Amino acid sequence: MMLRIKAIGWVLGALLLGSVTSLSVTADDDGDKHHKKDKGDGKQTSAAMPPAWKTECAECHLAYPAKLLPASGWREIMGNLGQHFGTDASLDAATIAEILPFLEQNAGSERKYAAAAGKSALRITETRWFVHEHYDELSPAVWKRVSSPANCAACHTTAEQGNYDEDFIKIPR
Ligand code: HEC
Ligand code: HEC
Known part of the structure; x- marks a missing residue:
């Protein structure tokens, strides 16, 4: 029985491969692919975006x-919301259980988004990726003009919509 279900999974997987691949390419423009493991048991590997993430994590x-932190970083953040960058962002266990799986399943690779040497594992702005993509690109003078590097919308005019496309970057002057 297990074997048969597995075989059906493989066939479905092969049929769906084309559309799945093109989808993940548009969603991941920096080449960091999420591997969708189709075990043929109909289990979703990618959790839907929970409403609580938008209400609780887009408040401040x-x-x-x-995608811009590895799962280990999200676990640390969600496990320590009482002391969140100098503020209290505590949530009850049920809400954490709603948000964390979504973050873990959509997280970036542990290697690419690892903390830069001596930096915090809790900050996107201190990952190796961010250092390379941002600090190597822009002069220190530019960073003095933004309140914080974590204020993504200071340069990414469409950050609120989750769009970080280069076409919508405007460096403050
Ligand atoms: C009460 C306000 C508040 C809430 C609610 C809050 N945060 Fe934060 N968060 C902050 C502050 C303040 C910072 C530091 C910002 C800075 O350095 O400019 C921060 C920073 C962060 C950073 C690091 C940004 C960087 O430097 O790369 C992450 C990641 C983050 N928050 C995730 C979350 C998540 C996930 C949630 C929801 C569970 C959440 N936050 C809810 C206030 C909050
Ligand atoms: C001071 C301005 C500035 C701030 C603040 C900033 N960025 Fe950027 N970001 C840039 C620039 C400029 C680039 C393009 C670098 C290059 O030319 O490759 C970029 C590139 C990116 C890219 C890659 C876009 C692509 O199409 O390749 C992502 C994703 C991104 N930033 C996310 C963020 C996030 C998330 C934050 C906040 C935590 C942030 N950025 C804060 C200026 C900024």
């Missing part, structure tokens, strides 16, 4: 893209 700042 925008909802940072899940």
